[in-house]
Amino acid sequence: MSLIFEELDHQPTPLGDISLRRRSEPRLNGDILYEVKLGDEFLMSSLFTAAEIELSHLGLAGLGGSKLAGTGLDVIVGGLGLGYTAQAALAYPAVKRLTVIEILQPVIDWHQRGLVPVGPQLSADSRCELRQADFFAVAANPDSGFHPDEPNRQVDAVLLDIDHTPDHWLNPQNSSFYTEASLQILRSKIQTGGVFGLWSNELPSEQFTDVLKTVFQLVETHVVAFPNPYTNEESTNGIYLAYV
Numbered sequence: 001m002s003l004i005f006e007e008l009d010h011q012p013t014p015l016g017d018i019s020l021r022r023r024s025e026p027r028l029n030g031d032i033l034y035e036v037k038l039g040d041e042f043l044m045s046s047l048f049t050a051a052e053i054e055l056s057h058l059g060l061a062g063l064g065g066s067k068l069a070g071t072g073l074d075v076i077v078g079g080l081g082l083g084y085t086a087q088a089a090l091a092y093p094a095v096k097r098l099t100v101i102e103i104l105q106p107v108i109d110w111h112q113r114g115l116v117p118v119g120p121q122l123s124a125d126s127r128c129e130l131r132q133a134d135f136f137a138v139a140a141n142p143d144s145g146f147h148p149d150e151p152n153r154q155v156d157a158v159l160l161d162i163d164h165t166p167d168h169w170l171n172p173q174n175s176s177f178y179t180e181a182s183l184q185i186l187r188s189k190i191q192t193g194g195v196f197g198l199w200s201n202e203l204p205s206e207q208f209t210d211v212l213k214t215v216f217q218l219v220e221t222h223v224v225a226f227p228n229p230y231t232n233e234e235s236t237n238g239i240y241l242a243y244v
Contacts, residue, residue: 004032008115011106013038015171018106020115027229034082034116036107038170046117049084050226051199051237052161056088058222059159059197060095062241067156067193068094074155075099076146078135079162080107083118085199089159090125098128099146101135108132135162136174139189140182146189154191161199165238166208168201178208183215190244200238209240216242 004024011018016039024030025047034046060068060075067073073095077086080102089098100122102108108130111119122128138144139158145151146158163169166178176182183196190196196216204221212219220241228235 003030009106009110013104013106015104018043018104020106020110036082043170044081046082046084047229048226048235049082051224051239052081052084053088054222054224055159055161055197055199055239056085056091058239058241059157059195060089060092062195062197062220062243063156063193068092070094072096073157074153076101076155076158078139078158078160080111080130081161082116083111083122085159085161086122086128087118090122090128095127098125100128100130101133101138101146102130103132103134105132135160136177136182139186140177142185142188154189154194156191156194157197158186158190158195159197159199164201166198166200166205166211178211180211180214183212187215187244192244194244196240196242196244198240198242200240202238203236204238204240212240212242216244218243 006022008020008022019037021035023033025033036043071094074097075089075095077100080100086100089095110116112123114120145153146155147153163174169175203223209219209221222239223236225234225236
């Protein structure tokens with residue numbers, strides 16, 4: 001079996017050097033994986049996407065049948081990554097407008113250049129916009145909207161996958177978002193009947209669930225299990241859903 005290892009891109013960013021690599025995995029019969037590192041830290045792998053996909057499925061399913069039967073959903077995805085949350089959302093015909101807010105321009109470039117598997121699909125879908133911006137600066141600012149041309153426009157769903165957990169942040173400055181005050185501002189940007197969904201690398205915590213309950217009418221948590229070929233056991237991620 002011939003092994004593949006390629007660094008497809010390496011760029012400096014305000015958060016540190018970010019790199020994209022493509023490699024074969026001998027433990028998976030040579031399957032090709034795409035991996036992202038920020039500095040020395042692994043951020044994501046195309047091997048583990050189950051929970052990122054479920055973030056879209058669970059979040060949009062929570063909107064209810066009447067909304068999903070229409071064709072006018074306005075969805076925000078915070079964090080582009082390898083694109084699997086956005087791809088899953090675009091599978092719903094009800095989604096009319098999908099805006100992905102990503103702080104790191106190189107990550108957007110990978111999709112637009114077709115360096116990652118779902119990049120061509122996202123770039124070609126007229127419903128999808130990849131926007132370079134700081135999601136947290138937009139979401140927690142009472143004077144800004146998710147759509148700069150319509151600052152008062154409310155959206156149907158906000159699906160967030162940026163930090164590792166609500167208390168383990170990619171950037172320490174993100175910490176202020178996971179507070180009652182910032183979540184109240186986010187809530188004001190979501191329509192009645194809408195949903196805020198959050199991915200977590202760890203199981204949902206009672207502490208953050210309680211914070212969500214001070215802001216939203218109904219809060220659910222989910223555990224997504226998936227096989228981990230490196231441990232030969234199941235791994236788990238968490239998803240929080242909070243409804244307006």
